[in-house]
Amino acid sequence: MGLITPEQYRESLNDGRIVYYKGEKVENVATHPNLSVCADLMAIDFEMCEDPKYRDMAVMKDPETGKEISRYYYKPQNSDDLLKAHELIVKATELGDGFIPLAHDIGADALNAIEITANLMGNKDYMERIANYRKVLQEQDLATCAAVTDVKGDRMLRPSDPNQANPDFNVRVVKKTDEGIIVRGAKVHITGAAYCNDIIAIPCHAMTEQDADYAVAFAIPANTKGVRQICRPFTSHISSLEFPNSRPLRVHTDSLIIFDDVLVPWERVFLCGEWKFAATMVYNFALMHRRTGCSYRIPLSEQFVGVASAIAEYNGITKAPHVKEKMIDLVIYLETLKSLSKTACYDFVMRGGVAVPNPIATNMAKYHFAHNYHDVIKIVEDLAGGLLVTAPTYKDYQLPELRPDIDKYLQGAKHISTENRLRMLDLIRRITTADLETICLHGEGSPMAERMTIFMEGGKVIKECQALVEEMAQVDRSK
Ligand SMILES: Cc1cc2nc3c(=O)[nH]c(=O)nc-3n(C[C@H](O)[C@H](O)[C@H](O)COP(=O)(O)OP(=O)(O)OC[C@H]3O[C@@H](n4cnc5c(N)ncnc54)[C@H](O)[C@@H]3O)c2cc1C
Numbered sequence: 001m002g003l004i005t006p007e008q009y010r011e012s013l014n015d016g017r018i019v020y021y022k023g024e025k026v027e028n029v030a031t032h033p034n035l036s037v038c039a040d041l042m043a044i045d046f047e048m049c050e051d052p053k054y055r056d057m058a059v060m061k062d063p064e065t066g067k068e069i070s071r072y073y074y075k076p077q078n079s080d081d082l083l084k085a086h087e088l089i090v091k092a093t094e095l096g097d098g099f100i101p102l103a104h105d106i107g108a109d110a111l112n113a114i115e116i117t118a119n120l121m122g123n124k125d126y127m128e129r130i131a132n133y134r135k136v137l138q139e140q141d142l143a144t145c146a147a148v149t150d151v152k153g154d155r156m157l158r159p160s161d162p163n164q165a166n167p168d169f170n171v172r173v174v175k176k177t178d179e180g181i182i183v184r185g186a187k188v189h190i191t192g193a194a195y196c197n198d199i200i201a202i203p204c205h206a207m208t209e210q211d212a213d214y215a216v217a218f219a220i221p222a223n224t225k226g227v228r229q230i231c232r233p234f235t236s237h238i239s240s241l242e243f244p245n246s247r248p249l250r251v252h253t254d255s256l257i258i259f260d261d262v263l264v265p266w267e268r269v270f271l272c273g274e275w276k277f278a279a280t281m282v283y284n285f286a287l288m289h290r291r292t293g294c295s296y297r298i299p300l301s302e303q304f305v306g307v308a309s310a311i312a313e314y315n316g317i318t319k320a321p322h323v324k325e326k327m328i329d330l331v332i333y334l335e336t337l338k339s340l341s342k343t344a345c346y347d348f349v350m351r352g353g354v355a356v357p358n359p360i361a362t363n364m365a366k367y368h369f370a371h372n373y374h375d376v377i378k379i380v381e382d383l384a385g386g387l388l389v390t391a392p393t394y395k396d397y398q399l400p401e402l403r404p405d406i407d408k409y410l411q412g413a414k415h416i417s418t419e420n421r422l423r424m425l426d427l428i429r430r431i432t433t434a435d436l437e438t439i440c441l442h443g444e445g446s447p448m449a450e451r452m453t454i455f456m457e458g459g460k461v462i463k464e465c466q467a468l469v470e471e472m473a474q475v476d477r478s479k
Contacts, residue, residue: 003059003068004141005050006043009103012143012197013039017223019194019255021231029195034253035231039195041250042143044095045070045103048088054095057088062138069138072104075112076355082291082345089295098303098431099250100296102192107144109292110200111137112354113285114217114270117277119352126270133219133268142197144219147171147187147257148285150204159207159214171201171259172213173272180265181272183216186258189442193255194231196222201259202271206279215278217271218264226262229255234435243394243426284351286445286453290366291357293444294341297369300431300440301334304376307428311384314421316413326379333368333376340365359457367450373440377432384428391425 004012010030019026021035029035048054049070060071076082085105093100111134118126137144150159153169160167171185183201193199202217220227231253271281308330312318344357344365381388387410396402397419411418441447470477 001140003049003070004046006046009043009046009143010039013195015221015223017194018228019231020229021194021253022233026194034234035194037249037251038192038253040248041096041099041252042101042103042192042195044092044101045072045143046141048092048095048101054091057084057091067138070104070141072108073111073134073138075115075134075353076348078355079346079348082348082355082357083342086291086295086341086345089292090298093296093299097247097250098300099252100292102145102252103143103196105292106146106191106289107137107142107196107198107200109288110144110146110148110202110285112288112356113202113281114200116284116352116354116356117217117281118270119354120280121274121277123274129267130270133270137198140197143192143195144198144200145190145192145196146285146289147190147193147199147201148204148282149187149189151186151188151256152204158211160210170204170211170214171216173216174213174261176272177263180263181216181218181269183218183259183262183264186256188256189254190229190257191252191254193222193257194229194253198222199227199257202281202285203278204282206282207275209275211278212273212275215271215273215275217269217281219268219270220262220264224262224264226260228258228260230258231255242429243423283453284356286449287356287359287362290444290450291341291344291362294337294344294362294365294369297440298334298338298341300436301337301369301376303431304380305330305334307424307431308380308383310424311380311421311428314412314416314424315383315385317383323383326383330376330379333372337365337369340368360454360461363450363453363457366444367447367454370441370447370450373437377437380428380432384425387422388425388428391422397422 013030014028017029019029021032026032026035030039045058048058058071059068060074061067062069062074071085071088074081076085089100089105111130115130115134118130136142150170153164153166157164159170159172168185171183171187173181174184175182187201198219199222200219203215207215234251234253271277308327312323312327317323340361344361347358347361348355349358391410392402392406397406407418410422412421
């Protein structure tokens with residue numbers, strides 16, 4: 001079958017999947033007035049493969065078969081592969097106006113994490129299954145999501161702890177049959193699940209022996225019997241209160257996925273009880289996905305630098321010393337993110353036959369982005385001034401008796417029209433919404449998860465530094 005067109009992708013979604021949105025069961029996500037907006041965003045990945053401008057970036061020849069495949073589903077072997085995937089994600093996100101299309105990238109991160117785990121485990125069955133599944137994804141060009149985050153219940157208790165309010169807070173195996181396994185539980189915040197083809201599920205944290213039933217990884221089509229999704233609500237159109245935008249709205253939704261005793265055939269089971277390897281899988285997923293996440297955030301950070309510069313100019317404050325200071329901070333924020341993201345690719349490590357981005361640099365990049373995000377928003381909101389929230393609406397601006405006054409009184413610098421100033425404020429309002437704050441903080445893992453990984457991975461560096469100073473101080477440990 002090979003690469004598919006955006007139309008084929010949209011048609012593939014009409015498959016009887018069970019999706020709820022704002023209290024209604026959705027007939028077809030690809031034609032639903034709100035969810036089609038998300039599917040259109042995901043379709044950008046398929047459009048890039050058709051567009052001569054981006055084709056070389058998005059498509060490559062499988063070295064084994066010579067067939068054209070999505071670059072995302074190619075197993076990275078070196079820094080060049082990682083960098084090319086990074087550049088593809090940055091460009092795709094730019095085309096999505098700051099939102100990654102997400103048809104393949106997060107699924108690819110899960111796919112690679114599963115392959116690393118199978119290889120490190122040396123389990124021939126799993127190695128064969130994941131290799132076959134990779135071929136299926138390449139040949140059918142399926143859109144995938146990664147269902148990692150369990151609903152978890154009480155965070156301080158193990159999944160199997162009898163004090164948990166119920167045993168299904170983490171997805172688990174409830175039965176094994178000749179055909180496959182039966183899984184039960186729920187995953188939450190799963191971006192793109194409502195309009196992807198396959199859901200790839202892996203554990204979200206390390207497991208103990210008592211948690212063995214929760215050490216489970218698998219892939220299933222989104223329309224599998226027993227799978228139900230409830231989507232996060234969002235505004236599907238630019239409200240008439242704001243300036244009209246001729247560009248399509250870009251937005252994703254995230255699902256609560258309920259696995260109600262779902263049968264997963266054995267050929268799609270990639271972990272089933274090997275509790276020691278749950279940590280390997282989730283760790284490597286987080287590593288790759290944090291690199292992916294940092295690539296998403298580069299275009300968004302560029303937008304922040306851009307709107308700060310624009311609104312400072314429109315307000316006539318560009319030359320003020322404090323504005324220059326703020327612009328320096330924004331450039332440092334952006335360039336640090338870009339440098340760390342690229343360093344993570346150059347300084348890669350091999351794990352289970354897959355090139356993975358440098359663990360410390362990747363986690364530093366994600367932490368840097370999330371930790372400083374609110375400071376960046378503060379700068380943008382500060383430079384924008386109070387009109388950001390008090391500006392009259394577009395409807396007011398349209399009235400002949402008000403427009404001349406609005407034009408006259410709400411102009412900033414002489415060379416910028418009032419309409420342009422109000423449009424920029426409208427854009428700032430959209431890209432600094434509270435939703436994005438949470439996405440930036442928690443998407444790809446909470447900040448503490450990144451700090452813990454840096455501490456763990458930095459252990460060797462810390463020891464080496466201590467040895468260095470002990471030698472300088474001529475410390476004799478035998479004394
Ligand atoms: C918009 C969005 C999109 C997302 N997309 C996806 C996706 O596509 N796929 C996916 O799998 N996930 C996705 N996520 C999930 C994301 O990875 C999680 O939100 C993140 O890992 C935090 O988990 P949580 O939301 O359950 O918060 P929690 O883990 O409950 O974190 C809340 C706080 O509790 C602390 N905490 C949690 N556990 C402990 C503990 N044991 N000990 C001490 N402190 C603890 C955390 O550090 C944090 O401060 C998405 C999240 C968002 C917001």
